[in-house]
Amino acid sequence: MLLKVGELAKRCGLTVRTLHHYDSIGLLKPSARSDTGYRLYQRGDIARLHQIQALRQFGLSLAEIGDILATPDLNLATIVERQLxxxxxxxxxxxxxxxxxxxxxxxxxxxxxxxxxxxxxxxxxxxxxxxxxxxxxxxRLPLLDIDETSTAGEWAALVEQVQAAMQTGLDAHSTQAQALAKQWIGMLVRDTQGDPRLLVKLNAMMVGEPTMQTKTGVTPDIVAYIQSAFVESKLRIYEKYLSADEFSVMCANYGKQADDWPPLIAAIRQHLDDSTPPSAPEMQALARTWLGLFRAYAGDNPDTHAKIRAAHQVEPYLFFGTFIDPPLLAYVYQAMAQLGQAPTPAQAH
Missing domain, CATH: 1.20.58 (Methane Monooxygenase Hydroxylase; Chain G, domain 1)
Structure with a gap:
């Protein structure tokens, strides 16, 4: 079935002038013309018009759309998926x-x-x-105040508790502060469904949007307080397994690069979901970064690593709040093996 330009314009809600313009710039040329010179459009032309209109909805210019449509392997299903x-x-x-x-x-x-x-x-x-x-x-983020299923009220109550603790001068290393931190991290893992990619986006919004900080009360000072208390809760466990010197080194460094772990774990999670081979260059680079962050607080002594390994084998809390699960850890170990390393649970975050 062939459609004249006027019929196509009427069916798709565009003007004839627009279709003429698309033709003049080579973005949508009709497949045929009638004996009298009328533009005639067939199914393939209409499919291309759909692609153009879909890309227009994403805010792209006509020139940008032309470049995209010139790609040989353009997939219409992908365009429709993005529209959906x-x-x-x-x-x-x-x-x-x-x-x-x-x-x-x-x-x-x-x-x-x-x-x-x-x-x-x-x-x-x-x-x-x-x-x-x-x-x-x-x-997937119930903590955002979007509808009646939101957990924003639960978060507001916890923020008030943390604010009160800080105002009364409660030490972040105290047992009470650690309990608040555990509750905070537990709710964060729950409301992000343990997905580090959502955590990274959430962190970016909290850091980049003062309005969000004002509305929720989650200020940088509160985040730092929670992080300090949470780090302390982990250190209390490591202390049981390390010598005084080893523990002193860990205390001086553990948590310093806490902000570097979520983006790393999120990137690895995405590669895992995309079935990227552990031997791929991008995964090799991430494995090196992982090892670097681990050694920044654990040092290079194999004996210390063995002690940390022992702690991880019997203390599941050390993985709590890390957004690391067994499949992701096994994937990282495979990448480390490609580097000639001997990965162990001691090299987990």
Whole structure:
């Protein structure tokens, strides 16, 4: 079936002028022309038009779209998949906005004066979420204040407890502070489903968005307090297995590069999911980085490594909050073996 330019424009919601422009710049040329010179479009042309319109929705220029469509192995299914992801994100945002509007309506119906500033801040945060997370990410992150299933209230209560502890001068190394840190990390693992990639995105948003820090109360000082208490909870375990000198070295270095581990583990998780061979150059580089971070706090003494290995074999808490699971660890060990290393649980984070 062949469509004239006017028919195609009407069917797809574009103007004839737009289709003429696409033809003039070589972006969408009709496959045929009638005896009288009318442009005629067939199925392949319509499929290409779909690709063009889909890419336009991603904010690409016509020149950029032309370059992409010139790629020989362009997959239409991939374009449709991206469209579906974008649509899912819009649906999630619309549902969240409807939830907020319903709450506002209930307040107004009861004659209550809503806190419009807070409400507008919430809408601002919803837009902020879209900068960092995909629609699928948002479905997997209940800690974000998006809908009625959110655990944001639970987090707010914990933040208040931590704020109170800090205000009263509770030492981050105290047993009480360690308990708060364990609860915090446990909730974080739970609400990110143990996915380090979500953790990295969440961290980026918390660091890069002052509005988020103000809204949630999760300031850099609170994060540092939790990290210090959590590190201390791990050190108390290592202390049982190390000599005084070994433990002194670990105390001086353990936790210093805590911010470097999540991106590393997230990258490895992605390669694992993508079935990247452990011998691949990118995995070899990540394995070297892993070893470097490990040795930065454990040193190079094989005897110390053996003691740490013993601790990891009988102390599962040492893996708590690391976002490292057995499949990921085995994958890293395979990559280390390619480097000529002798990987052991002592080389886990």
């Amino acid at each position: 992801e974008a649509l899912d994100r819009k649906i999630a945002q619309s549902q969240a906005l409807r939830h907020r509007l319903s709450g506002l309506q209930r307040q107004l119906t009861r004659g209550e004066e809503p806190e419009l500033a807070d409400w507008l801040t919430t809408l601002e945060m919803m837009t902020m979420y879209d900068k960092y997370f995909s629609a699928n990410d948002l479905k």
